[in-house]
Amino acid sequence: xxxxxxxxxxxxxxxxxxxxxxxxxxxxxxxxxxxxxxxxxxxxxxxxxxxxxxxxxxxxxxxxxxxxxxxxxxxxxxxxxxxxxxxxxxxxxxxxxxxxxxxxxxxxxxxxxxxxxxxxxxxxxxxxxxxxxxxxxxxxxxxxxxxxxxxxxxxxxxxxxxxxxxxxxxxxxxxxxxxxxxxxxxxxxxxxxxxxxxxxxxxxxxxxxxxxxxxxxxxxxxxxxxxxxxxxxxxxxxxxxxxxxxxxxxxxxxxxxxxxxxxxxxxxxxxxxxxxxxxx
Amino acid sequence: xxxxxxxxxxxxxxxxxxxxxxxxxxxxxxxxxxxxxxxxxxxxxxxxxxxxxxxxxxxxxxxxxxxxxxxxxxxxxxxxxxxxxxxxxxxxxxxxxxxxxxxxxxxxxxxxxxxxxxxxxxxxxxxxxxxxxxxxxxxxxxxxxxxxxxxxxxxxxxxxxxxxxxxxxxxxxxxxxxxxxxxxxxxxxxxx
Numbered sequence: 001x002x003x004x005x006x007x008x009x010x011x012x013x014x015x016x017x018x019x020x021x022x023x024x025x026x027x028x029x030x031x032x033x034x035x036x037x038x039x040x041x042x043x044x045x046x047x048x049x050x051x052x053x054x055x056x057x058x059x060x061x062x063x064x065x066x067x068x069x070x071x072x073x074x075x076x077x078x079x080x081x082x083x084x085x086x087x088x089x090x091x092x093x094x095x096x097x098x099x100x101x102x103x104x105x106x107x108x109x110x111x112x113x114x115x116x117x118x119x120x121x122x123x124x125x126x127x128x129x130x131x132x133x134x135x136x137x138x139x140x141x142x143x144x145x146x147x148x149x150x151x152x153x154x155x156x157x158x159x160x161x162x163x164x165x166x167x168x169x170x171x172x173x174x175x176x177x178x179x180x181x182x183x184x185x186x187x188x189x190x191x192x193x194x195x196x197x198x199x200x201x202x203x204x205x206x207x208x209x210x211x212x213x214x215x216x217x218x219x220x221x222x223x224x225x226x227x228x229x230x231x232x233x234x235x236x237x238x239x240x241x242x243x244x245x246x247x248x249x250x251x252x253x254x255x256x257x258x259x260x261x262x263x264x265x266x267x268x269x270x271x272x273x274x275x276x277x278x279x280x
Numbered sequence: 281x282x283x284x285x286x287x288x289x290x291x292x293x294x295x296x297x298x299x300x301x302x303x304x305x306x307x308x309x310x311x312x313x314x315x316x317x318x319x320x321x322x323x324x325x326x327x328x329x330x331x332x333x334x335x336x337x338x339x340x341x342x343x344x345x346x347x348x349x350x351x352x353x354x355x356x357x358x359x360x361x362x363x364x365x366x367x368x369x370x371x372x373x374x375x376x377x378x379x380x381x382x383x384x385x386x387x388x389x390x391x392x393x394x395x396x397x398x399x400x401x402x403x404x405x406x407x408x409x410x411x412x413x414x415x416x417x418x419x420x421x422x423x424x425x426x427x428x429x430x431x432x433x434x435x436x437x438x439x440x441x442x443x444x445x446x447x448x449x450x451x452x453x454x455x456x457x458x459x460x461x462x463x464x465x466x467x468x469x470x471x472x
Contacts, residue, residue, distance in 0.1 A: 021448070024452060025445065025448040025449065025452060028448045028451050028452045029419075029420050031455075032401070032416060032420050032421075032448075033421060035401045037308075037312040037315065037421065038315045038324060038325070039311075040307050040308055040311050040325065040328070044325055044329075045303070045307065048303060048328070048329050048332060049300065051329050051332075052299065052303075052332055052333060052336055055333045055336045055337060059336060059339075071294065074294070075294045075296075078294070078296050082296050082300070
């Protein structure tokens with residue numbers, strides 16, 4: 001119950017100023033107005049918003065017009081981004097800002113690979129967190145109305161990719177300025193793996209769950225990082241080091257194109273693969 | 281401050297924050313109002329949620345600048361009536377929060393006192409009709425004028441006044457005949 005309700009501050013006379021009450025009844029009205037009121041908890045607030053989202057999704061899915069609308073998918077995505085909560089975004093920004101500040105201060109041979117290693121991993125982890133947090137409630141709706149789920153989740157993942165990408169561009173700019181490195185090379189070196197790994201792990205997350213997605217997306221990348229750090233002779237020269245070579249540029253551009261196209265396709269035409277991708 | 285109607289229109293156009301603002305604006309007063317109608321904090325919380333869900337469900341029928349507040353409270357009222365009718369058929373006694381535990385507060389004695397006050401209020405409200413509880417809540421908890429209540433409920437202002445008087449009179453009688461008669465003066469003392 002709320003012990004600091006408005007009634008505690010506003011006397012009952014104010015509430016009933018247009019209606020003079022007899023003295024005896026006024027004291028009863030004051031007593032009534034001064035009684036404590038229930039106060040919604042933050043959890044109740046979250047439950048309410050989540051329930052409203054579910055309802056909005058249900059309403060959207062029962063309407064063909066809404067289902068076929070890209071605007072509606074974007075709207076659903078915005079709801080989901082909203083439900084991730086402010087701390088998700090605050091933490092992400094703080095971590096990346098830390099990267100922007102720390103990376104240029106490190107030697108060139110350490111800062112560039114660090115950025116290239118960390119950004120794809122961060123995005124995969126963000127995606128896994130977001131899907132784990134939001135998917136279960138939406139899956140329940142999926143049972144009753146199997147439309148649009150893949151598009152919505154792809155929208156969420158694309159938004160996370162754009163967010164991490166934007167912060168990555170900032171970090172890349174800082175590094176490029178600090179070390180006179182090639183902006184384009186460093187950018188493609190992390191953007192290619194980021195998009196490809198996310199595009200691979202996202203359908204896995206939808207079909208088999210977030211843990212397999214993390215293993216499929218993050219596992220090979222971790223192996224590559226270990227190899228690049230410990231046994232660089234096993235990898236092509238200058239691979240994942242931000243050094244401009246024709247091979248790495250072509251490879252990373254291809255990876256970025258494939259990954260980006262897959263994510264866009266899932267966002268725009270996810271319904272086509274709905275039954276295949278969504279966990280039974 | 282952006283009007284409720286404008287916020288709802290913004291939400292219809294895809295602004296998620298607008299709906300959250302509406303929730304923040306009305307969740308608490310609606311909870312208080314429904315609590316006074318059904319007498320159970322848990323049921324009132326469920327009804328608040330259901331009210332907002334109904335808003336979403338009926339959103340397509342909303343045409344700006346239809347007044348938002350009466351629409352919201354009418355939905356809540358209908359849900360409360362339905363819940364009370366359902367509780368009656370299930371032989372569940374609403375309007376009494378006897379089983380609800382006192383909330384956590386820093387001072388246990390204060391918490392207990394608050395809880396006892398709540399029990400007093402619920403016992404007293406049970407003696408009133410739904411319409412009387414509704415008018416009391418709108419007038420003295422939601423702090424609406426007689427005219428506003430009349431418009432909201434679609435009844436003459438005279439009816440609002442008579443219901444208010446009847447309800448307060450009945451409450452007074454109830455308080456006088458029970459052991460917590462001191463509750464009124466205590467309320468005056470505490471908040472006066």
